[in-house]
Amino acid sequence: MKKIFLSLTILVFIFLITGCKAHIEDTNGPDNYSLETFSEEDKVSSGWHLTVGSISSQVGGKGKFSAKKFTGVYTLYETYVSTSNSCYFDIEVESGNLEVVLIQDAKIIKSVDLNTTSRFTIDTNGKISLRVIGESAKFSITYEFTKNEF
Helix, strand or coil, rough: CCCHHHHHHHHHHHHHHHHHHCCCCCCCCCCCCCCCCHHHHHHHEEEEEEEEEEEEEECCCCEEEEEEEEEEEEEEEEEECCCCCEEEEEEEEEEEEEEEEEEEEEEEEEEEEEEEEEEEEEEECCEEEEEEEEEEEEEEEEEEEEEECC
């Protein structure tokens, strides 16, 4: 009985180890935040992600997210827009590689600047997604979407 239990435990452990994805290491240097592994197709598809030490909050069109180590593709926020919308971003990257994009109809409509505060307006109709794509990235992001009333 003990042999069967031990065999099953080892088998489950092997499946857990081989089924897990690993973080993609940053190999292009500490001051270069460009992605090396993810293609444009990966960025617009809903993919997998691994996160260590993350904190997130969201109320309406406002949100914050930070991670000590993030790898993968993750949708932070989705909304339907029908008017002109103001966007605010404050993104700080400490290490790894990161890209923050707005996506509509499986196309990147805007790539957001890193390590700065950005404000801009998007004039589009339909569903948009705020997505982060990272390779062992340590970062924080604050965002806000506001409908402009004219």
